[in-house]
Amino acid sequence: MSEARPPGNRMSDWVYTELSEAIRSLELPPGTKLSEPSLATRLAVSRVPVREAIARLVDQRLVTVTPQVGTRVAPILMSEVENACFIRSSLETGALRQAITRPGADFDRELGELRDILAANHAFFDAGDADGFFATDERLHQAVFVLGGVAEVWDVVRGVKVHLDRLRHLHLRHAMASGAVMDEHTQIVEALERRDAKSGEDVIRRHAHQIIADSDQIRAEYPEYFPA
Amino acid sequence: MSEARPPGNRMSDWVYTELSEAIRSLELPPGTKLSEPSLATRLAVSRVPVREAIARLVDQRLVTVTPQVGTRVAPILMSEVENACFIRSSLETGALRQAITRPGADFDRELGELRDILAANHAFFDAGDADGFFATDERLHQAVFVLGGVAEVWDVVRGVKVHLDRLRHLHLRHAMASGAVMDEHTQIVEALERRDAKSGEDVIRRHAHQIIADSDQIRAEYPEYFPA
């Protein structure tokens, strides 16, 4: 977590962003104890902004708080991971469907941007740059929602996706994403170019559920992050 | 809003539920000014639980708060209504797809429950009971997610659906839902019985976007609830 806080903005939002990013990146691993006074002194604010930030994180099921006992970073629940996969694949298939069935004036231009993102994604993959790969991965999937005319829906996906991200960060500590991920990205873009809704939807469904196939291995390596 | 508050539970949650229901049911119409001190005295609590409840409502975009100016019940943004329709239809079609492609042991039993709900829904419709109709409407759509094995995803739908609900409450002040809604409910159940994914998905998409078709009329009747 960074230490400098913007003076003009609301501290509550700043604390929320800091904690959210820290949990997402596993800097605060599942099970970490979060004491409100400790966080407050550590971030140089009072307990009030910390509490409001935690309340928002509780709504996203990123932290669990037991009254008069303590608050901890939530464990990675496989049920929530599966739900997140379902939500993500359903929404993205819906976006792809809309992108294909009603191509507007901006369709070709936005499709060009999507191709650029795919190229960058491919380049980071070949270079073995995990951070760059994930950044372009995010942008690529987000672009599908832009093409579907539902750009704001990406915020919902991003909010739900955090449980997947924690799992992926664990996975990526050992190995870069498999080549299948790269192939699927290419297939999604190609399906959009061909206006092929059916194969595009199939690819997205496979792509989104890939992480579940690897989950058993990850759980075996980091059992302390999963509930007993 | 009811007045009695449970003593044991957290007041913050109670305040949140009260405000959420009040906004959902248009008891607090869009644009209503919400003063933290007023709400606090009215609910016989301090400002802290009120603030935490409001923070949660801001995340759901149900209220807008401008620092040092005031907080108001959010207007009904058509962009959010359309996003909600998209999310709802995408998730429900996904659930229907899963319900059909992997029928488990409980499938027949849960399908029977779905039939019962449909029958009750039909009865309320014939009797002109709007409240009963909507209650069974909710249960019917929720049942689709149960059949799809993603029961918890309904919570996401419920959270997003609130913008649709406000619009529907406006619509229903004048007329009961059209017969088309009832027919579509029947068609959804029939598609599940026939394991017909394609027609089921089409019906759900039509059903979810029906409200948008009526939106112009509603906006003309209640312009003060929509942004300028």
Place this chain on the structure above:
DNA sequence: CAGCGCAAACTTGTATGCAAGTCCGCCAGG
């Protein structure tokens, strides 16, 4: 030595008080 009990420390939940900023109305002047 083992087990029980009490007390202190730490946790979250709530209330109150203070600070900073914005808006509206009143009052004086032209």
Place this chain on the structure above:
DNA sequence: CCTGGCGGACTTGCATACAAGTTTGCGCTG
């Protein structure tokens, strides 16, 4: 009569203080 400026009331954001409950560890007792 109209207009400009100033002051008060009201708003949210933050910090501090108090209350209630749980856990843990130490000390006493059998």
